[in-house]
Amino acid sequence: GKVPPSSILASAPSDKNLDAWRESGCRTTHCNLEVLQESTLVFLATKPHVLPGVLQEIRPAVGPHHVVVSLAAGVTLQTLQRLLPAGTKVLRLMPNLPCVVQAGAMVFARGGDAGDGEATLLKSLLSSCGLCEEVPESYINIHTGLSGSGVAYVYLFAEALAEGAVKMGMPGGLASRIAAQTLLGAAKMMLETGEHPAKLRGDVCTPGGTTIHALHQLEKGALRATVMNAVEVATQRARDMAKD
Amino acid sequence: MSVGFIGAGQLAFALARGCTAAGRRGRGVLAAHKITASSPDTELPTVSGLRKMGVNFTVSNKDTVKSSDVLFLAVKPPIIPFILEEVGPDIEARHIVVSCAAGVPISSIEKKLSTFCPTPKVIRCMTNTPVIVREGATVYATGTHADVEDGKLLEQLMASVGFCTEVEEDLIDAVTGLSGSGPAYAFTALDALADGGVKMGLPRRLAVRLGAQALLGAAKMLLESEQHPGQLKDNVCSPGGATIHALHFLESGGFRSLLINAVEASCIRTRELQHLADQEKISPAAIKKTLLDKVKLESPSLSMASASKVSLFTNKSPSSKKN
Numbered sequence: 001g002k003v004p005p006s007s008i009l010a011s012a013p014s015d016k017n018l019d020a021w022r023e024s025g026c027r028t029t030h031c032n033l034e035v036l037q038e039s040t041l042v043f044l045a046t047k048p049h050v051l052p053g054v055l056q057e058i059r060p061a062v063g064p065h066h067v068v069v070s071l072a073a074g075v076t077l078q079t080l081q082r083l084l085p086a087g088t089k090v091l092r093l094m095p096n097l098p099c100v101v102q103a104g105a106m107v108f109a110r111g112g113d114a115g116d117g118e119a120t121l122l123k124s125l126l127s128s129c130g131l132c133e134e135v136p137e138s139y140i141n142i143h144t145g146l147s148g149s150g151v152a153y154v155y156l157f158a159e160a161l162a163e164g165a166v167k168m169g170m171p172g173g174l175a176s177r178i179a180a181q182t183l184l185g186a187a188k189m190m191l192e193t194g195e196h197p198a199k200l201r202g203d204v205c206t207p208g209g210t211t212i213h214a215l216h217q218l219e220k221g222a223l224r225a226t227v228m229n230a231v232e233v234a235t236q237r238a239r240d241m242a243k244d
Numbered sequence: 245m246s247v248g249f250i251g252a253g254q255l256a257f258a259l260a261r262g263c264t265a266a267g268r269r270g271r272g273v274l275a276a277h278k279i280t281a282s283s284p285d286t287e288l289p290t291v292s293g294l295r296k297m298g299v300n301f302t303v304s305n306k307d308t309v310k311s312s313d314v315l316f317l318a319v320k321p322p323i324i325p326f327i328l329e330e331v332g333p334d335i336e337a338r339h340i341v342v343s344c345a346a347g348v349p350i351s352s353i354e355k356k357l358s359t360f361c362p363t364p365k366v367i368r369c370m371t372n373t374p375v376i377v378r379e380g381a382t383v384y385a386t387g388t389h390a391d392v393e394d395g396k397l398l399e400q401l402m403a404s405v406g407f408c409t410e411v412e413e414d415l416i417d418a419v420t421g422l423s424g425s426g427p428a429y430a431f432t433a434l435d436a437l438a439d440g441g442v443k444m445g446l447p448r449r450l451a452v453r454l455g456a457q458a459l460l461g462a463a464k465m466l467l468e469s470e471q472h473p474g475q476l477k478d479n480v481c482s483p484g485g486a487t488i489h490a491l492h493f494l495e496s497g498g499f500r501s502l503l504i505n506a507v508e509a510s511c512i513r514t515r516e517l518q519h520l521a522d523q524e525k526i527s528p529a530a531i532k533k534t535l536l537d538k539v540k541l542e543s544p545s546l547s548m549a550s551a552s553k554v555s556l557f558t559n560k561s562p563s564s565k566k567n
Contacts (some may be wrong), residue, residue, distance in 0.1 A: 076331025142554035216508075228492050 002128050011035045036061035041121070043093075044070040051075055055083040062088055067118050069093050069108070069146055073144065074242035077111040077137055089114040091122060094140045095129070096147045104130030105147040109137040141242065145235030156182055245398070248312025250305050250327050251319035252283035257290040258376035259316065260299050262405035273404035282308040309334040314342060314398065317353075319516060322536075325356060326332055332360035340365045340394050342384075345520035346420050350387040351412055363389040367398055371406075372420045378404030382424035385413035421511030421541055428504055430459060471511060509546040509559065 005025030011032050012018050018028040029035065029050070036058050046054055051072045062068065062085050069091045069120060080090045090111035097100050098104045106126055110119055119134050134191040158179045165175035190197055205212045247263070249256035261280050276298030276379040282305045283291065295301050302308060309315055311332045319327055335341065335357055341364060343353055350368045357364035366387035374380050382402040386395045395410055402408035411419065428510050434455045441451030466473055481488040494500075 096546075194474050196475045196478070199472040202472065214503065216504050219504060220498060222501070223495060223500045224500070225492060225495035228495060232492075 007169060009035050009038050009083060032058050033061050036066065040065055041067045041069065041125075044068065044072060046072065048072040048074050052079075052083060055080070058083060064088075067091070067114070067121065069122060071095065072230055073148075074238065081111050081113075086157050089118050091179075092116060092137065092140065093122070093147060094143050095126075097151050099129040101130055104132075105143075106130060107135045107140060107143045108132070109135055109140060141238035142231075142235050144238040145231040145233070148238075149234040150231070152182060153227065197203045245274075245314060246278045246280070246312050248315045249279070249318045250308055250315065251317065252285075252288055252291050252294055252301065252329065253318065254290060254373065255371070256281050256316065256318040257319070258294050258373050258403065260294055260297060262375040262378050262380065262476070263401065264297055264299075266467040273401065275277040280308045280311045283376065292352040305331050305373070306334050309339070313338065314340045314401070314494075317341065317343045317345060319345065321348050321521065324348050326357040327343075328353065332357055335361045335364055337361060337363060337365070340367060340390065340397065341365045342369055344369055344371060345372065346424065347417065347521070349518065350385065352522075353390075354387055365390040365394055365502070367395060367445060368413060368416060369398065369402070370416050370424050372423050375405040378405045381419075381426070382406060382408040382482075383411045383416060383419045384408070385411055385416060385447075401483065417511045417514045420514045421507040421509070425506070425510040434459065485510040490545075 005029065008021075008026040009029060010018065010021045010037065011029045013030060021028050031052060043049060045052065051070070064087060066131050067089045068080070068084065071093050073094070075092075077090060080092065081088065084090060088111075091114050092111070095104050095106040095108060099106065100164050108119075108126075108130065122134050125135065127240055140207055154204040158176070161179040161182070162172060162175035165178070170178075184215050185198075189195075189200060193200070201215070205215065249260065260276070260281065263265065264276045264279070277300065280300040280302060281291075282292050282302045284303055285291075286303065291301060300311070315335075317324060324343065341353065341357065343350075343366065348368070350366050353366050353368075354364055357366065357565065365388075367384050367390050368386040368387070369382055371380050372380040375382070381401065382403070382405075384398055386392075399408050399410065413471070425553040435454065437455035437458075438448060438451040439542060441455065442448055462476075466476060469476060477491070479489065
């Protein structure tokens with residue numbers, strides 16, 4: 001890994017979650033201020049409604065050497081900068097669930113005082129968790145709709161694929177594993193060949209074959225539009241929640 | 245080379261116009277006086293058009309056959325067997341018979357003609373109306389006795405009026421569904437696009453002109469590009485912009501599946517019509533009454549079982565027809 005566990009310090013009010021950290025070899029504390037004192041790169045990973053209170057608490061301990069990265073959905077850079085000392089290097093990060101298996105999709109945006117150095121640091125650190133790209137802040141809500149929530153869309157699709165197979169006579173466990181591998185393989189081809197998905201799709205379609213028949217069903221069901229609707233709705237919801 | 249058209253309707257007109265019209269290279273590929281077209285119906289609007297072009301027009305299909313090297317059968321599919329019965333005796337080994345009739349297999353034409361000529365050269369082709377502006381889409385399949393050169397000759401002729409390529413016969417019905425009927429889908433789309441323009445304030449003529457040019461340009465881009473149409477579409481869609489909003493509407497309406505359905509329906513119907521013909525069941529509506537009467541007059545040996553059921557491919561004794 002990029003960082004030895006002993007260099008990581010995590011704080012939480014109770015021990016509820018901290019056991020897991022300690023088991024990985026990380027240090028833990030119940031004191032937020034201690035994290036600021038011991039670390040240069042600080043991740044704010046609380047629930048959004050808790051964050052303003054936490055920021056008030058740690059503000060006195062935040063200095064120009066700190067790099068503060070917020071993971072809180074809907075809390076803007078403007079808000080973060082307002083609640084922290086002027087000139088603090090602030091960045092905002094939106095990951096997604098598969099970071100857990102190092103196949104995440106993350107985007108981050110930097111505040112006014114965060115420079116190239118901070119961006120490079122964050123990007124290189126997080127690349128170990130998956131794809132990590134810098135974006136303008138306005139893309140973060142879109143990322144939520146596409147990839148944050150998007151993971152759930154994929155689970156839904158995988159479940160449906162497997163159900164189709166079960167209907168046709170395959171045992172559920174096997175169908176599920178094959179469905180997942182199919183998605184993984186297709187995604188890998190997209191990422192590694194860099195080819196347009198429409199072209200990759202065409203490559204699979206032999207004239208008059210099984211695939212084109214199946215795709216016709218998907219088109220009849222307006223799958224594309226439905227997926228676009230999903231991304232749109234989730235993005236809009238993220239925007240609405242940020243205003244609250 | 246002289247070319248003949250049995251049938252003087254839309255298809256004959258389009259092909260004759262395309263072949264004779266001066267293109268970018270200056271001259272048409274075929275001189276009008278080398279073309280003969282025939283039809284019993286002289287009232288067809290296309291007949292005067294053909295005459296104005298300088299094409300030799302006659303009411304005698306036999307005359308057309310005699311003066312042609314390449315003979316296009318440009319009649320509706322149910323008429324084909326009548327035509328073959330009529331002109332069969334005049335078909336010689338030198339003739340290249342090109343059937344443009346949707347859904348009519350080479351085998352049925354060869355079978356009919358072989359009662360008159362032992363090795364008839366038959367080519368089946370599927371083209372479309374834009375041959376008239378030299379932007380046709382044509383495919384052809386060669387029959388048992390048509391040589392490679394015969395195919396190439398046709399290909400040369402059809403390539404002068406658009407895109408032309410050889411295919412296996414079993415693909416021709418699919419081609420009918422796609423590019424045979426295709427222009428109709430495009431006209432429908434253009435009509436609707438123009439409506440959209442008019443709704444948003446454009447004068448109709450301008451809307452039609454711009455819509456047509458947009459499709460023409462897009463088609464040209466695709467033909468000249470290595471890129472997938474999906475990629476070309478992406479190139480037009482700026483993030484959050486007008487185009488992607490519009491595309492979302494198209495997707496919501498199942499635009500893609502509608503087009504797939506259309507191609508499928510046209511192909512299936514083509515096969516269905518062929519099947520009906522094979523079973524020797526033709527709806528009266530498919531054959532214009534005047535034509536039917538005409539054919540009855542000229543070919544008394546053909547028996548009409550009933551008004552609603554016409555016997556098409558029965559092999560009557562040829563002795564009364566041969567010279």
